[in-house]
Amino acid sequence: MRTQVAIIGGGPSGLLLGQLLHQRGIATVTLERKTKAYVLGRIRAGVLEAGLVDQLRAAGVGDRLDAEGFVHDGTVISYGDTQIRVDFAKHTNASVTVYGQTEVTRDLYAAREAMQAEMVFNVQNVQINGADSEAPSVSYMVDGQEHRIACDYVVGCDGFHGISRKTIPDAIRREYEKIYPFGWLGILSETPPVHEELIYASSEAGFALCSMRNENLSRYYIQCALDDSPDRWTDDAFWAALRERIPQEYAARLVTGPSIEKSVVPLRSFVSEPMRWGRLFLCGDAAHIVPPTGAKGLNTAASDVHYLSQGLIQLYDTGETQGIDTYSQKALARVWKAERFSWWMTSLLHHFPGQTDFDLRMQQAEVDFLQSNTHAQAVLAQNYVGLPY
Numbered sequence: 001m002r003t004q005v006a007i008i009g010g011g012p013s014g015l016l017l018g019q020l021l022h023q024r025g026i027a028t029v030t031l032e033r034k035t036k037a038y039v040l041g042r043i044r045a046g047v048l049e050a051g052l053v054d055q056l057r058a059a060g061v062g063d064r065l066d067a068e069g070f071v072h073d074g075t076v077i078s079y080g081d082t083q084i085r086v087d088f089a090k091h092t093n094a095s096v097t098v099y100g101q102t103e104v105t106r107d108l109y110a111a112r113e114a115m116q117a118e119m120v121f122n123v124q125n126v127q128i129n130g131a132d133s134e135a136p137s138v139s140y141m142v143d144g145q146e147h148r149i150a151c152d153y154v155v156g157c158d159g160f161h162g163i164s165r166k167t168i169p170d171a172i173r174r175e176y177e178k179i180y181p182f183g184w185l186g187i188l189s190e191t192p193p194v195h196e197e198l199i200y201a202s203s204e205a206g207f208a209l210c211s212m213r214n215e216n217l218s219r220y221y222i223q224c225a226l227d228d229s230p231d232r233w234t235d236d237a238f239w240a241a242l243r244e245r246i247p248q249e250y251a252a253r254l255v256t257g258p259s260i261e262k263s264v265v266p267l268r269s270f271v272s273e274p275m276r277w278g279r280l281f282l283c284g285d286a287a288h289i290v291p292p293t294g295a296k297g298l299n300t301a302a303s304d305v306h307y308l309s310q311g312l313i314q315l316y317d318t319g320e321t322q323g324i325d326t327y328s329q330k331a332l333a334r335v336w337k338a339e340r341f342s343w344w345m346t347s348l349l350h351h352f353p354g355q356t357d358f359d360l361r362m363q364q365a366e367v368d369f370l371q372s373n374t375h376a377q378a379v380l381a382q383n384y385v386g387l388p389y
């Protein structure tokens with residue numbers, strides 16, 4: 001088999017890239033290790049920057065998003081007794097859209113199927129061959145049969161645990177990592193959200209986040225121990241811990257109910273450079289991970305897809321290589337800004353084991369400055385709604 005761009009990974013990055021390229025007549029094949037149902041079963045964040053919304057509309061998957069997504073013009077940050085509403089409309093000309101990432105992935109799969117995209121599921125033993133040659137290929141097994149795809153380019157959209165990043169030789173690859181000494185315990189409940197906007201809260205008991213999927217589906221998180229497990233938490237214990245961490249005015253009106261999903265996620269900052277090696281490109285979680293505190297995971301994958309799709313379209317339309325030649329540098333410039341913001345939000349709002357009284361006063365001083373300084377709020381707003389591509 002031969003194609004122009006072989007895409008490894010059928011998550012949001014691979015699906016969006018494939019759709020944008022396919023619309024411009026560029027042939028792709030997407031290889032996914034799991035089944036579509038498995039991919040759609042993942043619960044992930046749900047805050048979309050305008051840049052991602054624009055790309056989804058361009059990819060022909062904006063209708064349900066526009067009909068069911070919630071446009072948010074601000075968010076609440078609380079630390080102890082201090083409460084700040086960061087007004088996106090006041091400080092930026094942008095907003096964010098709250099729409100479950102699972103729905104984004106569902107919409108993208110529907111669009112790929114409508115275009116009869118070449119997608120192979122349940123692939124095993126994917127290997128990238130000759131990425132540093134003029135004739136790369138990808139081999140894989142499915143149903144016990146070995147297959148090989150000759151291609152012009154390979155794009156690794158296979159996430160943090162994929163094989164693409166590790167195809168880049170150790171001597172060339174530089175990795176940067178910070179593992180946080182806590183995780184997030186998240187639940188989904190068929191209850192009305194406690195507030196119309198998201199609440200990022202920090203109290204002596206730790207961090208909590210109040211989010212949502214729709215008017216009767218809420219998503220809540222509390223900071224937990226790194227080795228914690230959902231099995232150790234009854235729903236009642238979760239709700240009690242959440243009430244303890246959010247401002248009392250919200251705790252008093254929190255509507256609780258049975259959890260329909262409960263999971264623990266670790267928090268990590270990670271970047272692998274470069275995001276290109278020969279004819280192999282990396283996109284999304286394959287190259288970088290952020291702690292979810294800034295809601296930047298999917299949104300940073302989206303800017304990677306924007307830069308790379310533009311570069312590949314330029315190449316196939318004009319033969320110009322300027323776009324793909326500057327991809328890694330441009331993508332990483334925005335990735336590192338998202339890493340900084342996510343690290344800053346995480347450092348500000350979480351309680352770290354071994355934190356000294358001085359460390360806590362630094363957090364309080366940062367929050368006091370944020371509360372008292374409109375420019376500080378503008379910086380947070382600009383980063384949260386998404387820096388320009």
Ligand code: APR
Binds near residue numbers: 008032044301
């Ligand atoms: N071969 C084929 N597919 C693979 C392989 C492999 N060797 N390894 C992983 N995959 C698939 C996974 O099954 C997954 O469906 O690649 C996909 C990677 O998807 P994500 O991990 O979601 O990464 P990405 O598409 O970059 O999404 C970025 O969306 O899912 C969130 O947390 C993620 O916020 C981040 C954003």
Ligand code: PHB
Binds near residue numbers: 044045198212293296
């Ligand atoms: C979510 O809704 O799951 C969510 C929202 C914002 C975040 C992280 C997760 O920062």
